[in-house]
Amino acid sequence: MDCKAASELLPLYFDGELDRATGREFEAHLDECADCRAALIELDALRHTLRKDAPRFSAPDALRARIEKEAAAAASHQAPRTQRPWLAMAASWVLAFVAGGATLAAWNHGTSPADGQSQLTRDLFASHWRALAATSPIDVVSTDQHTVKPWFAGKIATAPVVEDFATEGYALIGGRIDYAGSERIPVLVYRHGKHVIDVFVLPTTMGTGAPESIQMQGYVLEAATLGGQPAAIVSDMDQAELARFRNLLSTSK
Amino acid sequence: MMSTSSRAFVDDLALSHLDAAYNLGRWLLGSEQDAADAVHDAYVRAARSSETYAGGNARAWWLAIVRNCCLARLALRNKEKRNVAIDDNPVAAEHWMPRAEADEIEERLDSSRRRQMITVHLRNLPEHFREVLILREIEELSYREIADVLQTPIGTVMSRLARGRALLQKALTDNGTMEIPHGL
Ligand SMILES: [Zn+2]
Numbered sequence: 001m002d003c004k005a006a007s008e009l010l011p012l013y014f015d016g017e018l019d020r021a022t023g024r025e026f027e028a029h030l031d032e033c034a035d036c037r038a039a040l041i042e043l044d045a046l047r048h049t050l051r052k053d054a055p056r057f058s059a060p061d062a063l064r065a066r067i068e069k070e071a072a073a074a075a076s077h078q079a080p081r082t083q084r085p086w087l088a089m090a091a092s093w094v095l096a097f098v099a100g101g102a103t104l105a106a107w108n109h110g111t112s113p114a115d116g117q118s119q120l121t122r123d124l125f126a127s128h129w130r131a132l133a134a135t136s137p138i139d140v141v142s143t144d145q146h147t148v149k150p151w152f153a154g155k156i157a158t159a160p161v162v163e164d165f166a167t168e169g170y171a172l173i174g175g176r177i178d179y180a181g182s183e184r185i186p187v188l189v190y191r192h193g194k195h196v197i198d199v200f201v202l203p204t205t206m207g208t209g210a211p212e213s214i215q216m217q218g219y220v221l222e223a224a225t226l227g228g229q230p231a232a233i234v235s236d237m238d239q240a241e242l243a244r245f246r247n248l249l250s251t252s253k
Numbered sequence: 254m255m256s257t258s259s260r261a262f263v264d265d266l267a268l269s270h271l272d273a274a275y276n277l278g279r280w281l282l283g284s285e286q287d288a289a290d291a292v293h294d295a296y297v298r299a300a301r302s303s304e305t306y307a308g309g310n311a312r313a314w315w316l317a318i319v320r321n322c323c324l325a326r327l328a329l330r331n332k333e334k335r336n337v338a339i340d341d342n343p344v345a346a347e348h349w350m351p352r353a354e355a356d357e358i359e360e361r362l363d364s365s366r367r368r369q370m371i372t373v374h375l376r377n378l379p380e381h382f383r384e385v386l387i388l389r390e391i392e393e394l395s396y397r398e399i400a401d402v403l404q405t406p407i408g409t410v411m412s413r414l415a416r417g418r419a420l421l422q423k424a425l426t427d428n429g430t431m432e433i434p435h436g437l
Contacts, residue, residue, distance in 0.1 A: 011415055015389065017396050046422050049430075050390045053364070053371040059275035063289045067271065067296050071264035074300065 001029040006036050014043045120180055125216055127178045127187065128198045128234040138174030138189045148175045152186050160186045160201040161227030163252040170197065170245055188226075190245070197235040197245065201226055225250050259303040266315050267296045273312070273392050274319040280387045281323040281380065291326050295319040313394070313401035320384070320402055327380075370430040374421060382417030389414055 001009075006029040012018045013026050030036055131138075140151040145162040152159040155177055164172040170190045178187050183203055190197040213222045220239075224231045224246045233246060267274070274295065278288030295318045375383055388394045388402060399414075400407045 011411065011418075015396065015414075042422065043418065046418055046425075047390050049371065049425065050375075050386065053367045054375055054391065055368070056272065056391050057276045057279040057288075059271040059292070060285070060289060063275065063292060064268070064271055066293060067264075067267060070296070070300075071261075071268065074260055074264070 001025050003029070003033055003035065006030070006033065007039065010036060010039055011043065014040060121214055121221060123180045124198075124200055124221055124232055124234055125219065127180075127200070128219065131176065131178075131187075131189075131198065132196060139176040140174050142172045142174045145172060148172065148188070151175060152177070156184050156186055160188065160229065161252050162188060165190070165245070165248050168244075168248055169193075170248065192235075192237060192241060192245065195235050195237045195241075197233060197237065199224070199226065199249065200232045200234070202230045202232060204230060222246060227252050260300060262311075263296075263299045263303040263315075266311050267299060270312050270315055273316060276391065277316060277319055277384070277387060278323050280375065280383060281320070282326060283376065287326055287330075288323075291322045292319055294322040294325075298322065310398055310401055313398045316388075316392075316394075316402045317404060367430060370428070371425070374424045374430070377424070378417060378420055381413055382420060385410060385413045386417045386421065 006026060009018060009022065009026050013023060018026060030040070140148055142148050142164070145164045149159055149162040152162075152175060162172070162175070166172065170192045172188065173191045173196075174189045176187045176189065177184050178200070179185065180200065180202065185203065186201045188199040188201070190199065213220060215221075219234060219236050220242060221232055221234045222242060224233050226249050231249065233242065233249070235242065237245070271292070274292045275288055278291045279285070282288050282291060295315070299315060299318050375386070378386070385399060385403070388399045394402065396407050396410050399410045403410065
């Protein structure tokens with residue numbers, strides 16, 4: 001290991017983030033290199049200074065009491081809530097959700113008239129992200145549209161229109177069944193380059209609830225139609241690609 | 254992980270990492286009152302979204318919410334430009350101490366003065382570097398945990414940490430608060 005490589009690894013070694021094998025290689029270099037030893041000692045001195053002279057502030061008793069009180073109050077009159085396992089999302093997404101101040105306001109107000117729409121939007125994004133985080137975003141792998149369409153039959157009331165747009169650059173890769181609210185709905189999964197595209201086929205009653213277009217963390221949800229049925233597209237494609245795809249969908253019969 | 258109630262889970266989480274939350278708030282906001290309020294905001298938000306928490310590092314999840322609440326307060330403060338009471342106020346005059354006096358000061362620094370100096374220098378660091386130093390050196394979070402808190406890639410954590418350490422080290426040696434360590 002040369003000194004350049006070693007100095008790049010030095011903070012990782014110091015912070016205990018190097019794997020053991022690399023750690024040993026680094027130590028071998030350390031034995032021979034006074035510069036790296038000095039740099040390591042400097043890091044240690046800084047840590048020592050910080051821990052000694054910039055002590056940790058402890059939470060004031062008043063704050064602790066305030067939170068303990070609210071926790072106790074919540075525990076005493078909390079009705080058991082129904083868990084919706086399908087809403088279980090990747091923790092990272094929850095972070096994004098909690099973090100997004102403006103979007104939070106639009107999504108989180110239970111009393112607003114747009115509540116149904118917000119919940120639907122939330123469900124669809126959640127479904128998309130959960131699918132991306134899973135080993136595979138699909139339940140049935142497409143060899144072509146003729147394997148996907150029959151797969152839905154019998155699992156849901158109405159099988160959706162299924163069309164492959166591979167020649168247009170949007171290949172059908174499969175399908176799955178997901179939930180919007182308590183409805184089981186079909187999801188068609190396409191791929192365009194590195195983008196995974198989910199097409200949620202919505203019940204007619206729900207279609208009016210789908211917003212025109214909503215952006216969230218670099219993902220877009222857009223209302224569409226598929227063979228006359230309302231649908232929603234969720235993907236991270238750019239606007240032009242999305243518009244092209246939406247037009248293709250609307251032409252399918 | 255969320256066997257009985259997700260709300261109880263958040264309560265336990267917030268209470269067992271309350272010092273970490275408050276410490277982060279103090280270093281980000283500077284004020285005792287603001288830090289306490291931000292942590293309380295964070296608790297309310299975490300409780301409200303408890304049902305959607307689905308695994309991952311719980312402490313990082315909680316601290317990320319705390320951090321977001323602090324940043325929201327900072328943004329508001331900047332917007333309002335009102336006078337905000339900052340306790341243990343950075344002593345600007347001392348920070349800009351002429352270098353010629355540094356040696357003498359080094360000898361006379363008692364521990365409370367040293368504390369004040371470190372506080373001033375940490376305060377003077379840009380927020381991005383300050384928070385990463387607090388999370389790593391004082392709260393002892395791993396790179397992965399810090400990345401989760403800041404919602405940034407690990408590479409960003411590493412570069413901010415390196416830069417923050419270098420800046421702080423320079424500031425401290427420049428005015429003699431930190432002794433230059435002697436080799437092994
Ligand atoms: Zn070296």
